[in-house]
Amino acid sequence: MTRTVLVTGGSGGIGRAIAARFAADRAQVVVTGRHADTVERTAKDLGVRGVVCDATDPTQTAALAEQLTTVDVLVNAAGGLPAPAPDGAPPLEALLAEWSSSLSRNLLSAVLTTASVRDRLTDGGAVISIGSIGAERRGGSYGAAKAALGAWNTSLSAQLAPHGVTSNVISPGYVTGTDFFRGGMTDARHTALVQETHNQRPGTPDDIAETAFFLASPGARHITAQTLHVNGGAFTTR
Template identity: 40%
Template sequence: MTRLAVVTGGGTGIGKATAGMLAGEGFDVIIVGRRPDVLADAVKWIGPQATAVTADAADPAQIPAVVEAVAGRTVDVLVNNAGAFLPGDEETLEGVAARWRANLDSNVLTAVLMTTALLPQLRRPGGKIILTSSIAAQRGGGGPYSAAKAALHGYALDLATRHGGEGITANVIAPGYVTDSEFFLGRMTPEGHQSRVDATLVKRAGVPADIAEAVRWLVGPGGSFVTGQIINVNGGSVLGR
């Protein structure tokens, strides 16, 4: 039977590139996101192996739609890519609380809920869990976004520890500055772009395909002995830790 991958945040950017790569590797791919029109465009781009599920992965009531789409099949790969940098008014304690909760929901709860729901169906042995973090988790600068992405590191280490004996691996990919995504939509200036490029050792921005290639390695034979790791894909903006 064809292998199955689930990719959250699969309609744009890194998630879309990852889903397209997995389809090219022969996987059936379920992409999950909140906007049906964006998902529909992504399915056309990925091809007939892709199926879209409209769901907010931070809402427990919407997760069963993804489980239903899996339809009892074994999940070989789960890529928890959903997440966003969410600004907010922090002039009051209420505003601080609202912004932190929103960032934690978007970046952490999405991964926790989807992983928990699909864990019973992950392949044993051989299942792969991948979480998309950020360079911000390691160098700060993003406020609650940095903290939320850092929380994924601890979560992945816990998953790796708890489920390694079942042959399931869990790893984090921490991208640096990546263009061709919606992350900086409306927030990036030419000066900001250049400063981020200058901060790399390779003097270029990343693109979603760079992250998808790291996923390709992790889900392939070469990644079978890799678990509990934070894999930096940032052009040298932050050196290895």
Template identity: 40%
Template sequence: MRRRVAVVSGGGTGIGAAIAGALVGDGYDVLIVGRRSEVLEATAQRSGVEWGRSGAVRPVTADLTDPEQVGRVVDALAGRKVDVLVNNAGGRRGGGTGTLADVAAYWRANLDANLLTAVLLTEALLPHLCRPGGRVILVSSVAAQRGGGGAYSAAKAALHGWAYDLAVELGPDEVTVNVVSPGYVADTEFSGERTTPEERARQVAGTLLGRVGTPEDVAAAVRYLASPAAAYVTGQVLGVNGGSVFGR
């Protein structure tokens, strides 16, 4: 039988690495994509050891804001079909004050990191998606639903509208498109860089479950959407936030 293939952007650390590990555990061969080759190599080796599947995770170093570098992912597929595409790359970019040029640079940096990376990678891989049965999953943020992140919130919210259009486009081919929207997740570079103990306590207090999220919580949601059990789920935003924001 053909071994299933998944592509996970931002797959070197945190949520992306957890998603890659979960998919390897489900039998996928996984391409993890990111800008830092050493981080990707270490994650690929660790995942292979943990699941006893050496070589199941392959790193692809590419800056997904650069259309020419996106082609490296297509090359790495070597003609194989993609069963699951997880657009997880992104992050909050600083700036935005001072001159209008500063504001423009701040907005462009956040849109590039969180929206354009997903658009370019998805467009490049659309011809390679399995039809029927392919899955496109976008990792957003609770900031898209409640604000508080400036240009980052806007960029993540843009993923939602684009996902709806993509779901309409790919629905006739029985390819599903969904968004996973995490709340505060500990043990990631994103949270570790900015979170004080006081902020962490505030985030916990804002949940209904009284705890922070983990990368594995988000990976479990992605794993569900990638599975046959979610074959009739498309055009949806799945919140993984401990109840800090209700579904709408």
């Protein structure tokens, strides 16, 4: 049976790779993003449906949900570094703006989208949210928001499990092939991040996409309330 897969932040980077993986499995994929040009280009390139939607806006997320009858897989991939503070803002106001932006982009986007489509999630479905290794170390406001995403996921799992829906977080390490660093990645930093891994390579968007595809598969039905670290050993758990 054809599945309906909703990928927020699906117009680039990890979100786009996840959308492409499910599209290759002939799912009916809906990708969202804030910018019409990138959403339309991604939809055309992948042969999926594109909807312009800011996942941090409750009005827009509610309108998105109204366009969907059922959702088999929800991937909360929208997120990113905080928006720059307004020029000339006093230090505390700048700090508040940074933290508000991080929480909005990386936590509330997932909370709002999931709440908007919750009644449309199907038995046997999956909610997958994209976290970050930054939740474990050196993450600042961004890492704190991703850590909160993991805490929220555990409570969400308890709510969804009785309805046959799993809920997990994928926590990537350093991933190349995205615009996450906004051009700020240096050769020295790249080398240092790769050296932290056990397999001596950076991650790719496809690494995360394959993990997401697995979490939405029949083989992962007993995996829920978890954070899966996909980082080549840069951060290890016991």
